[in-house]
Amino acid sequence: MKLSHLALATAFACGSLSSLGWAAKPTEPVSPIQPAKVTNPKLVELGKKLYFDPRLSKSGFISCNSCHNLSMGGTDNLKTSIGHNWQKGPINAPTVLNSSLALAQFWDGRAKDLKAQAGGPIANPGEMAFTHELAVDVLKSIPQYVTEFKTVFGSDEVSIGKVTDAIAAFEETLVTPNSRFDKWLKGDKKAITAREAAGYALFKNSGCVACHNGPAFGGTSFQKMGVVEAYKATSPAEGRSAVTGKDADRLNFKVPTLRNVELTYPYFHDGEAATLEQAVDTMGRLQLGKQFTADENASIVAFLKTLTGDQPAFKLPQLPPSSNTTPRPKPFE
Ligand code: HEC
Ligand code: HEC
Numbered sequence: 176m177k178l179s180h181l182a183l184a185t186a187f188a189c190g191s192l193s194s195l196g197w198a199a200k201p202t203e204p205v206s207p208i209q210p211a212k213v214t215n216p217k218l219v220e221l222g223k224k225l226y227f228d229p230r231l232s233k234s235g236f237i238s239c240n241s242c243h244n245l246s247m248g249g250t251d252n253l254k255t256s257i258g259h260n261w262q263k264g265p266i267n268a269p270t271v272l273n274s275s276l277a278l279a280q281f282w283d284g285r286a287k288d289l290k291a292q293a294g295g296p297i298a299n300p301g302e303m304a305f306t307h308e309l310a311v312d313v314l315k316s317i318p319q320y321v322t323e324f325k326t327v328f329g330s331d332e333v334s335i336g337k338v339t340d341a342i343a344a345f346e347e348t349l350v351t352p353n354s355r356f357d358k359w360l361k362g363d364k365k366a367i368t369a370r371e372a373a374g375y376a377l378f379k380n381s382g383c384v385a386c387h388n389g390p391a392f393g394g395t396s397f398q399k400m401g402v403v404e405a406y407k408a409t410s411p412a413e414g415r416s417a418v419t420g421k422d423a424d425r426l427n428f429k430v431p432t433l434r435n436v437e438l439t440y441p442y443f444h445d446g447e448a449a450t451l452e453q454a455v456d457t458m459g460r461l462q463l464g465k466q467f468t469a470d471e472n473a474s475i476v477a478f479l480k481t482l483t484g485d486q487p488a489f490k491l492p493q494l495p496p497s498s499n500t501t502p503r504p505k506p507f508e
Contacts, residue, residue, distance in 0.1 A: 203360065204379065204384040204388040204389075205360070205384065205387075205388055205389065205390065205392055206360070206389065206390045207352065207357035207360050207361060207390065208273065208276075208350050208351055208352040208353075208354070208357060208390050208391075208434065208484055209350070209352060209390070210350065210352045211347060211348040211349075211350050213348060215327075215344060217323075217326060217327045218327050218340065218341055218344045219341075219344050219345050219347075219348055220492070221323050221324070221327050221341040221345075222340075222341035222342045222343070222344045222345030222346070223345045223489065223492045224320075224323075224492045224494055224495075225239075225338055225341055225342050225345075226238065226239045226240060226342055226345050226346075227239070227240050227491075227492050227494065228494050229241070229504075230313050230314075230494075230497065230501075230504065231297050231303060231305060231310045231313070231338075232259065232297070232302075232303035232304060232305055232504075233259055233303065233304040233305045233309075233504070233505050233506075233508070234259055234260075234303075234304070234504055234505065234506040234507075235503075235504020235505075235506060236504065236506055237258070237259065237302070237303050239271075239293075239296065239342070242256045242257075242268045242296075242302070243268060243270065243271040245271075245349070245486070245487050247438065248270055248272060248435045248437075248438025248439045248486070249270035249271040249272040249274075249349065249435070249438075249439070250268050250269070250270045250438070250439045251268050252439075252440060252441070253267075253268070253441075253446070254267060254441050254445070254446030254447070255267055255268075255410075255445070255446055256268045256302070258299070258301040258302045258303075258304070259300065259301065259302065259303065259304035260304070260507075262301050264301060264302070265301070265410060265411065265412060266282060266410065266412050266444055266445065267441065267442075267443065267444055267445060267446035269281075269282065269431060269439075270432065270435060270438075270439045271346055271349055272349050272350070272351050272432075272434065272435050272486075272487075273349070273350050273351060273390075273391045273394075273432050273434050273435075274289065274346060274349070274394075274432075275289060275346060275347045275349070275350065276350070276389070276390055276391040276394055276432070277391065277393075277394030277395075277429060277432070278394060278395060278396070278429070279429060280292035281429070282412065282414065282428045282429055282444045283397075283412075283413075283414050283415050283417050283418050283427075283428065283429070284397060284415060284418060284429050285417070285418045288343070289342075289343035289346045289347065290339045290340060290342075290343040291339075292343075293338070293339040293342040293343055293346075294307060294335055294338075294339050297310050297335075307335040309502065310335065310338065311333050311334060311335055311338070312502060313497075313501055313502055314333045314338070315333050316497070316498050316500045316501040316502065317495050317496070317497060317498055317501060318495070318498060319495030319496075320333070320495055321333065323495075324337060327341070348487070349487050350484075351434055351435055351483070351484030351485055351486060351487075352484055352485055353484050353485045354434070354481060354482050354483055354484035354485075355367050355371075355481040355483075356371075356375070356478075356481040356482050357484065359372070359481070366481075367478075367481050368477070370473075370474055370477050371474075371477045371478045371480075371481050372478075373474045373478075374474035374475045374476070374477050374478025374479070375478045375481075377467075377471055377474055377475055377478075378475055378478055378479075381459065381463055381465055381467075382462075382463050383458065383462075383463075383475075386398045386430045386462070387430060387433050391432035391433075391434050392432055392433035392434055392482065393429075393430040393431050393432040393433055393434075394429065394430060394431070394432050395430065396429075396430055397414075397415045397424070397427045397428065397429055397430070398427060398428065398430050398462075399426055399427050400414070400426045400427070400428055400443070400444070400461070401426060401461045401462075402461065402462045402463075403460070403461060403462065403463060403464035404460055404461045404464070405461075406426060406461055408426065408445065409445050409447055410444070410445040412444050412445065413425055413426065414426045414427045414428045414444070415427035415428065415429075428444055433479060433482055434482050434483075434484060435482060435483050435484065435486075436451065436479050436480075436482060437451065437479065437480045437482070437483050438483060442454040443457075451476045451479060451480075452472055452473075452476055455467065455472050455475050455476055455479070456472055459472075
C-alpha cells in the first residue's frame with residue numbers, strides 16, 4: 176500500500192496536476208477510518224455483553240467498560256487505572272477505540288491482537304483479579320449465556336477462548352469514522368477551518384507523521400519516548416524492552432493513536448500530560464527538538480480535535496441475570 180502511494184506521488188509530482196488539489200492527496204501519510212464491517216452480528220452482540228459484564232471480575236464490579244468507558248472515548252480519563260480493591264494501576268489505560276488498527280496491543284505490544292489481549296485483564300490481579308476458570312464457571316451458571324454461546328458457536332460449551340473471540344469481535348466494531356478531518360481528507364474543503372488545516376500542515380511538516388501515521392495516526396510502530404531529549408519517566412514502565420529483552424528498546428512504546436485524542440486525556444503511558452497542549456509541547460521538544468510557539472501549539476491542538484469521529488452508538492446491552500447457582504461476587508477480598 177505504501178509503495179503504490181509513492182508511485183502515485185511520483186506520477187503526480189510533475190506537471191500542473193498538483194494544482195488540482197486532489198493530486199496531492201495520494202501522498203497523505205494518513206487515511207480515513209473505514210466503518211466496521213460486521214460479518215457475525217450475533218458474535219458481536221455476545222461480545223458486547225461480555226464487555227459490559229462486571230461478573231467477569233472477582234468483585235462483580237469491574238467490567239472492561241470500567242476502565243475503557245465507551246461514554247468517555249474508550250478510556251477512564253485517569254492517570255493510571257483503578258483495579259480490584261482500589262489498587263493503583265501501573266500505567267495509563269489506552270483507548271479501545273480503533274485498537275483493531277494497531278500492529279499489536281498494550282503499550283509494549285506484548286499481545287499480538289485483540290483476542291490475545293482480552294484474556295489478560297480478567298486474570299490480572301491488579302485489574303479484574305479473577306481467573307479464567309472462575310469467569311467461565313460464572314458464565315456457565317447463567318442459563319441465558321449458555322443458550323447464547325450455543326447459538327453463536329454451535330455448542331453449549333463455554334470456554335475462555337470463546338469469551339475472548341466474542342470480546343475481540345465486539346472491539347473490532349469500535350472504530351470511529353466520519354471525523355471532520357476524514358471528511359476533509361475525502362474532499363470536503365469546508366469540513367475543517369483554516370486554523371485546523373494549518374495545524375495539520377504543521378503536524379506534517381514538523382515530522383509528527385514519521386510516527387503518527389496510517390488510518391489511526393499511530394499504532395503502526397514502536398518508537399522511543401524521548402528521541403532528541405530524554406524523557407524523565409515517573410513510572411517503572413520500561414516499554415518494549417520488557418518484551419524483547421533488549422536494552423535498546425527501553426522506553427520504546429507503541430505509538431498511540433491520535434484518533435479521538437480530545438477525549439482520551441490524560442496522555443502518555445504514565446498519564447503525566449494532563450492536557451493536549453502539554454502533550455504537543457512535550458512531543459515537539461522531546462521527539463523533534465522543536466519548541467512550538469503558543470500559536471503553533473494552538474493550531475496543532477485545534478487540528479488534533481478534528482480527529483474525533485463517530486463514537487460507538489448502540490443499545491446498551493441488557494445482561495442476563497445470575498442464577499441461584501452463580502458464584503457470588505467477592506468485592507472485599
Ligand atoms: C482496571 C482497569 C482495566 C480493566 C478492567 C480492563 N483494562 Fe484494558 N487496559 C487497561 C490498561 C491500564 C491497559 C494498558 C496496559 C499496558 O499497556 O501494559 C489496557 C490495555 C488494553 C488494550 C490495549 C489497547 C492498546 O492500544 O494497546 C485493550 C484492547 C484493552 N485493554 C481491552 C480490555 C478489555 C477487552 C477488557 C475486559 C476484558 C479490559 N481491557 C479491562 C486497563 C483496564
Ligand atoms: C519518534 C516518534 C514520534 C514523533 C516524531 C512524534 N510522536 Fe507523538 N508519540 C510517540 C510515542 C512513542 C508516544 C507515546 C509516548 C509515551 O506514552 O510515553 C507519543 C504520544 C503522543 C501523544 C499522546 C497520545 C496519548 O494518547 O497518550 C500525542 C498527543 C502526540 N504523541 C502528538 C504528537 C505530535 C503533535 C507530534 C509532532 C509535534 C508527535 N507526537 C511526534 C511517538 C512520536
